Amino acid sequence: GAGVSQSPRYKVAKRGQDVALRCDPISGHVSLFWYQQALGQGPEFLTYFQNEAQLDKSGLPSDRFFAERPEGSVSTLKIQRTQQEDSAVYLCASSSGQPNTEAFFGQGTRLTVV
Amino acid sequence: GNSVTQMEGPVTLSEEAFLTINCTYTATGYPSLFWYVQYPGEGLQLLLKATKADDKGSNKGFEATYRKETTSFHLEKGSVQVSDSAVYFCALTRPNSGGSNYKLTFGKGTLLTVNP
Numbered sequence A: 001g002a003g004v005s006q007s008p009r010y011k012v013a014k015r016g017q018d019v020a021l022r023c024d025p026i027s028g029h030v031s032l033f034w035y036q037q038a039l040g041q042g043p044e045f046l047t048y049f050q051n052e053a054q055l056d057k058s059g060l061p062s063d064r065f066f067a068e069r070p071e072g073s074v075s076t077l078k079i080q081r082t083q084q085e086d087s088a089v090y091l092c093a094s095s096s097g098q099p100n101t102e103a104f105f106g107q108g109t110r111l112t113v114v
Numbered sequence B: 001g002n003s004v005t006q007m008e009g010p011v012t013l014s015e016e017a018f019l020t021i022n023c024t025y026t027a028t029g030y031p032s033l034f035w036y037v038q039y040p041g042e043g044l045q046l047l048l049k050a051t052k053a054d055d056k057g058s059n060k061g062f063e064a065t066y067r068k069e070t071t072s073f074h075l076e077k078g079s080v081q082v083s084d085s086a087v088y089f090c091a092l093t094r095p096n097s098g099g100s101n102y103k104l105t106f107g108k109g110t111l112l113t114v115n116p
Helices: none
Strands: A005-007 A010-013 A019-024 A031-037 A044-050 A053-056 A065-068 A075-079 A088-095 A109-113 B003-006 B011-014 B019-021 B023-026 B032-038 B044-050 B056-059 B062-065 B075-077 B086-093 B104-106 B110-115
Touching: A005 A088, A010 A019, A019 A088, A019 A109, A031 A075, A044 A065, A044 A075, A044 B104, A075 A088, B003 B086, B003 B104, B011 B019, B019 B110, B023 B032, B023 B086, B032 B062, B044 B062
Parallel strands: A010 A109, B011 B110
Antiparallel strands: A005 A019, A019 A075, A031 A044, A031 A088, A044 A053, A065 A075, A088 A109, B003 B023, B019 B075, B032 B044, B032 B086, B044 B056, B056 B062, B062 B075, B086 B104, B086 B110
8 A cells, every 4th residue: 555554543442351453564565663652752662573573572561462463564463451551542664674764654543441 | 772852842933933843862873863743633754864973854944963972863944834733753763783774762752833
């Protein structure tokens, strides 16, 4: 597609519910990133994929967070047993992986845990 | 570790006023520096970037110069427009050993409102 697409745009989950957030990167982009943006804050890194390999998951806040990119294209961020502190906008970005090239961001998924 | 500190705002200006949003960073080595903009209801967009010391990034009338001696990358525009109203994020990235773009470290963002 023309840009990075994320779905759903909005998600309301009851505390304890599992959620899955989807990211469709720009076709052919090798690198894929997930970020978490709390209200009034800058995005914070969660995890990074190069093709299907998850090379860095140091930003995942707990073992309730899990991300995958099994075929090196679409990625899913899963949050198990959601908590109120998980409420945030989850951003996906992709890039070609070439040095100093731009990362393109999706519009994000706004997750509200009630 | 890497960090970015930017003027938090909010900043409110009249149209045609001069804009400066300060940004300083802490990083080892030679990071690449970016300004991203988030317009209301839209995703983050790259505004400009600089990849080495003394480089000047520019786009849409905005400019920022990579100052290694002061570890700064301040955003400036000589004459703002109402359409520039948005949240601006300063960010840096360190390339991995292969030189590919890697994770971005963002500042907290600065909300700019330009009134007619």
